[in-house]
Amino acid sequence: MSIDPITFQVLRARLSGVVQEMQFALFRTGFSTIIRESQDASCALLDPAGKVVAQHVVLPLHIGAFPACAAAVLAEYGGNFRPGDAFLINHTYQGASPHAPDFFIICPIFVGSELLGFAASMAHKGDIGGPVPGSCSAAATEIYNEGLHLPAVRYQSDYQTVRDLERIIAANSRTPEVVVGDMRGQLGSVRLGERRLQEIAAKHGLVELREYFGELLHVSEARVRAAYAQWPDGEFSAERFVDDDGINLEHSFRIHVTVRKSGDRVEFDFTGSDDQTRGAANIRPPLLRAACAYVVISLLGSDTYVNSGLLDALDLTTRPGSVVDPHFPAAVNTYNPTVHAVVDAVFDALSHLVPGRGRADGCASRSFVLSGGREPGTRKYVQYELFGGGTGARPDHDGVSGSSVNHTNGKIAPVEIVESEYPTRILRCELIEDSAGAGRYRGGLGILREYEVLEPARFSLRSTRHKIAPLGVDGGANGRIGRLTVNPGTDRERVLPSRYAELPLTPGDRFRLETPGGGGFGDPLDRDPRQVLADVLAGYVSRERAVADYGVVLREEDSGLVLDEDATRSERRQRPVDVEVTP
């Protein structure tokens, strides 16, 4: 049979329609707000070998987990699948859930007695046990501290649910109804995918459909390799550091990558990365692969087909026992700071191959949890908020202020919702002046939010870049680091490290979160002085930093602040010219 280009394009649109419909169904039926609000859920269709042929991209990191989780199910049950089966796995090491709260549910799809492929979904659960609500403890040192882990297990036979499984999971969660409700939502979504794919097979034929699955993977990989082939050959290394693992606060650990490009192949070699951490900062290779895929898709543009073909075009090398290939049972729950460091390092290394597509580092991501209700007479609540900050500057424009960055995309909680729902008051919500790394193009600005608790509460933080600044590029300055200050400006002032669990707060206590600004791009002395003036007038850059960082002198006139062109010229002339020092 030959591939018809029209049918190919029609089927591609149909398959992406199916995964989109699955995704809608999941958002509609999933009970927990975390699925709907942070949209931490994805759906996919897989071929009989467990390769992803179509995925709805909501959370880019799930792309790596799908085939690895499917492989675990295939290893356990492969060859014995029957219509009506469904399976579940959330085990980071036996499958590839980024962490235990991410549940993977999959069902085989049959046409008659022939296996056509699989429908699958992955979605974050609010709580699956462990020492802290939400199952992500900053104090965890092995996955046994991170909630209930299930290997590949049967969830349905002959379309009948294995109730024992639901009961075991319910008994281990602080929010049993929500978790089981979400599991059923996921199941409904994969069953919808099963029906839709069967309808498509009825129209186009099973054998043909499988052929087109193969072609989709092939085209996806071919596109990536064709793009690689246009890059120059070469080898480049880059590294980034993560503040610490939350346990050993003295040690910033290293992510190191060497990219080796030759012809239509690129190898991503992470063997130079540090040893695995004691704290919950490790990531497994499937997640590492997804992080690399995220960068490659960003560089290649929106024409990329996101499926396993793309993943197959990434050659990864890791060192067992390292932070990106840890030995079981190393803890993994707070993986995002590490993934951000991987993404930034890979961007850095690849920017040497893809001219004009570099960018400075951004703010990464962070979250805090404020929980209360332990004292008698107070209401139980869990306030969970997500934050970005400034993104890195680009070769021809500034970074974005107050934004999510890289693979993460959380919404900020509205002040009016927070104050209406929780015994918390927000005192300030601002962008931070001078937080952006200076440059010909500057970074985006970080966010400041300051809170006062009105009832006794406990505060946990999962952040990063409180020690290690977002790097500038090409002479651009670093972005300012983030900071969490408890009771700022009082004699009880205290700065917390970037990972912290369960700090007790009493009514009237305040805490101020400042998130990092993005790094700058290019020499700040090359920035258009009028742009610097505009930044000062907007409150993005102070007058002092305008002189110090940009060599731009402003003066007050009746009409307001204006550019002093002569003074700026002489100020900039006095600056030492950067001399490249070769070691």
Add this chain to the structure above:
Amino acid sequence: MTGRFRVAVDTGGTFTDFVLLDEDSGDVSIAKILSSPADPSVSVVAGVERFLSEAPDRTIGYFCHGTTVGTNALLEEKGVRTGLLVTEGFRGIYEIMEQSRPHGPALFDLDYDKPTLLAPQRRTGEVIERVDHQGGVLVPLDEAALRTTLRGLRGEGIESIAVCLLFSYLHPAHEQRVGEIVREELPDCYVSLSSAVLPQIREYSRLSTTVINAYLQPIVQRYLTNLRQRLHTLGVTTGQAYVMQSNGGTATFGTAAEKAAATLLSGPAGGVTAGARISRLCGFDKVITFDMGGTSCDVALIEGGRPRLGHGGLIAGRQVALTSLEIDTVSAGGGTLASVDGQGVLKVGPDSAGSVPGPACYGGGGTRPTVTDANLVLGYLSDRSRLGGSLALDTAAALAALREHVADPLGLDPQDAAKGLVDVVNTQMQEAIKGISTMHGYDLRDFVLVAFGGAGPVHAAALAAELHMAGVIVPAHPGVFSALGLLMADVQHDHVRSRLDGLAEVAPADVLAVFAELAEVATAELLAEGFEPATIELDYALDIRYQGQGYEVTVPVALDSFVAGDIGVVRKAFDEEHLERFGHAALGEPAEIVSYRLTGRGLVPEVRLPEHEPTGRTLAQAEVARRPVRFGADLVDCPIYARELLDVGLTFTGPAVIDQQDTTVVVLPGQRVVVDRWLNLFLSAAGEGDQR
């Protein structure tokens, strides 16, 4: 109504469309004149003037206008210099927006930027004041400091100012006082208060909507004032002069100028409204409207005769949280371009040839193949089908473009390539239709497709057949359908007030009190717009959620249940609505009211569309040509009919191509066509097998 004629004018990018209804005879006539983008009122007035001059005794008793003045000013960022006042300490709210990027490609886009700030930081002032979540004042308004701030902004040349203070929907007094002080300190400045524009919880969406209103209000107001004066000069003095709004209802010129942000969907709303009315007339209450033009297509879902409404949408990346029709747009139109990439993969869209250079067959310099070129090569369009034959289409140019850019790279026959191109663009539009229907739990087999716009009726039959829809309606004048909708809309204003109340705890008297306040405002507004109490309708609804959820469900409510003190009815309606929309309900979970909503409607006398009697013309008399047309894998000898010659009551079976001045209707083999008494074409569901 004092005049005999109703006139509707819809401003589009290329043409300004006119629909004229003679209330006495029921006759409808249409006209199109070139738009005047620099000042759209020039074309509006020219068309009205021409119409009035055609007969001396013509009087206009009803005038309605769909305008893109506000929309274009926003898209092109040509609003006025706008300032912003926020609560002290919260100047980050506007620029941070929601912090997240849009879903999908934006996550991978290295060039991603937020939309520019319509009120930039240097024109943003902080107001010392603070209200808490129960409406209590934590920090009183510091008027002296505000005056100092405003004097500091004097040099900025601000023409319009938005005021958005925290929790102002609970305590509007601070914003109102700020408004008074602004008028004293900056007397020429327009003011938009968030507590007046959208008194609704969630500060960013309220702020963004208010800033957009401030940014557009002077522009829309100047435009409408000018238009009204010029219409007056022509003797058009009717009080029934309206502007279409995003909610599918109209507003008087005066009200529309105040609520500029509510006119952003004024253009496409007319088509959806017409779709709802026409289908109701024809006995259908489940409808998808399908408006396909040169660069994009708009689809909307109508159920029970009413279009779906939403309370938050993005326009050019900016949030507008006013009640609006839910219209989904995909970039698939006649000008959509096709190409083949290095891996031999056919790509259709999203790029478009636009009107310049346009499709290859237009002879305007375009050399790349478009959907229109493919339609021409397949025989769906004839070389005389553009603008009633006044502009010839170049089939050879279309073939050459298809051959070079699609057929040869793929090793296909050019006609197969054309068929493939149309199949792919149809698939994209089908997925868009599924996105607003099946993906929300609707069954498309119950829906008819109402097709309009220049390209809609060419593709509608194939879409409906593939989606197993109940049929297709092609209205009599598909090219001016949006304008027709303007004649049929009632005046409608949506009011909202956020206030969190536990559903189990709230006193029915308190609910009634909030609704009574809203009703007072709504009624006063409609009375001022000239409506008698008997023609005013008020509908009540509550936004309810399970406690802790991040979204609400709007549930229509009857005041009687509160008068009777029975809130259980409301709870039941909410659980049912939640079950319907989300597949589950949480019967035991506490629920809370987030917002109170009221829709005020001023009913305008209903339009009676002209009904026609059969003239006895036969089908054969309507056949103007025959030519080979591609259906499925075959070239079929196909009759070509002239739409204006198709008689009322005629019934026939496809294949057929029906030409009319502003579009072409393609009928699949085996599909039944009925011409109804309003001269709509109804195309049945059943085609022969699955021949696309």
